[in-house]
Amino acid sequence: MSVSSASLFLQPYFRQCPSLSPSGLSFFCPLSSFHISVAWGPTTATNKPAAAVTCCVSSSQQFESHVSVVNGNIDNRISERDEIRLGLPSKGRMAADTLDLLKDCQLSVKQVNPRQYVAQIPQLSNLEVWFQRPKDIVRKLLSGDLDLGIVGLDTVSEFGQGNEDLIIVHDALDYGDCRLSLAIPKYGIFENINSLRELVQMPQWTAEKPLRVATGFSYLGPKFMKDNGLKHVVFSTADGALEAAPAVRITHLLKFYCFVKLATNSLTDIHFMMGIADAILDLVSSGTTLRENNLKEIEGGVVLESQAVLVASRKSLIRRKGVLDATHEILERLEAHLRASGQFTVTANMRGNSAEEVAERILSQTSFSGLQGPTVSPVFCKRDGKVTADYYAIVICVPKKALYKSVQQLRAIGGSGVLISPLTYIFDEETPRWRELLSNLGL
Known part of the structure; x- marks a missing residue:
């Protein structure tokens, strides 16, 4: 044609x-x-x-x-473009949690059509959202197609491969928590192996018969093994259901043998189930799936602790107009929201002769330090035609886990009319991560 x-x-x-x-x-x-x-x-x-x-x-x-x-x-x-591009995960739990976080920061993502892979954030003019697979977000940051992205640290580490053009702007977005960890069977030759050091020292691993590891992390896996002195190791690339890769116990093999024999009258495929790998290197959250598949983590076997991070292209931050300003606003909103998470404002009235005397009573309690200290201000009332300040209002910031204990302590030192409200944002004079970013960029 x-x-x-x-x-x-x-x-x-x-x-x-x-x-x-x-x-x-x-x-x-x-x-x-x-x-x-x-x-x-x-x-x-x-x-x-x-x-x-x-x-x-x-x-x-x-x-x-x-x-x-x-x-x-x-x-x-x-190749020049005017819009700033932010890459977000396109599907899965990470995608949903990312959109929820941005919404909590008053940065709601607006899609005209949910099937579209491009969207806008009305509060950030000239910013375009691209929905991509996490690994493609990292790749597009490196290629210059994206300026910013939110992905897991494990994805940045695996597909960024230490490239200096990638800068972690915020390293703890407080969701997507997991760890990249090495796991081995609980039985057989591994029954008494409980640490990476013991695994490395096993005499079974030779050039002819290396340790076989199934993983989807073809960069981090070999790097981790090399850094820890395990020379005789080979990797097989796999995505998902890695728990099935290590060699199964003989009782399980016998059951599988009978099943295959009866169902297909053929044993050709059983060989693929026997010893595909000796160990796996995969993401672990609770460890339940590992335990259900008779696998165990070992001491020293954690490659990295991961959670969602905000990552940027160094070149974009320095060269592309508006990217640094947009990054500053996104970072401040994220920091303010995350810092306020789990924090409550406690307000109470307290009798006292002076603000100093009330403050001294408050500071005698260890949980009343607040952000910089308690706020104490007079409460004015009119009595017998005169305006007096017999009460003082105190305002403190208390974490959720210490909330009830704080109320009890306030009552013990004369507090009354206790009001509690959740905090939405806590804006610092300047976020430390912003100073770190500017220093990293040499600005």
């Missing part, structure tokens, strides 16, 4: 991309937010077209300023 006939056949979804030659096509999908442009170069001696020229552009750019890739190289003449 020729270019012209293909264009006519698929109208109205094709249009001309301005960066292409007249023989180029631009495909626009109305259910998504992307345009993909393709053109064929001169025909070679083998009657095959030369390498294609393609470009992929967000619908918000309206073909005005998009990235063009020519034979794998970015065309710098039109």
Whole structure:
């Protein structure tokens, strides 16, 4: 099919991309937010077209300023863009928790169509949200397609591979908690192995018979083993259900043998179930799945502790206009909300001769330190035609776990009319993470 006939056949979804030659096509999908442009170069001696020229552009750019890739190289003449791009997980628990966190920070994400992969945050002008797979968020940060992203630290570490262009702006968003950990069977030769050191020293591992580890972390896994001195090890790449990979016990094999024999009258596939791996390296939350599959974690076997983080491209922060300011606002909102999480304002009235005397009584209680200290102010009332201050109002900030104890202590020192309300935000004079970021950037 020729270019012209293909264009006519698929109208109205094709249009001309301005960066292409007249023989180029631009495909626009109305259910998504992307345009993909393709053109064929001169025909070679083998009657095959030369390498294609393609470009992929967000619908918000309206073909005005998009990235063009020519034979794998970015065309710098039109690679500049004005909008700031934030990558968010597209599905799963991480995606839902991320949207909830942003909503709590008054940064609700607005999607015109839930099927679209591009959205907006009205409070942040000129910012475009891209919904992507977590690993693609990291890759697009490195390629320059994204400026900011929220993903798990494990994903940043695995797919970022220590690249200095990735900067962790906020390292503790307080969800997505897990750990990347090594697990081995509880039985057989591993029954008395309880630490990484013992595993490394096992005489069974040789060049001819190395330790076999199933993992989806092909960068962090080998790096961890090398750093811990385990030379004879091989990795098999696997995603999901890794708990089934280690060798099963003989009783389980016999049951499986009978099942397969009766069901299929063939034992061909049973060999794939016997000793696929000796250990697994995978993400662990509670450890329940490991225990249910007769696996155990070992001392020293944790590769990293992970949770959701805000990550940015160093180049974007320094070079792209508006990215640093947007990052500052997002960081401040996140910090203010997370710091206020689980904190309560406690207000009470207390009799006293002076604010100093009341403050001294309050500070005698260890749980009343507050953020910088208690606020004490006079409560004025009119008595016998005169305005007096027989009471003082105290305001303190108390964590949830110490709330009831604080109320009891307030009553013990004369407090009454105790009011309690949850805190939504706590804004510092300047967030420490912002100072760290500026220092990291050399600003």
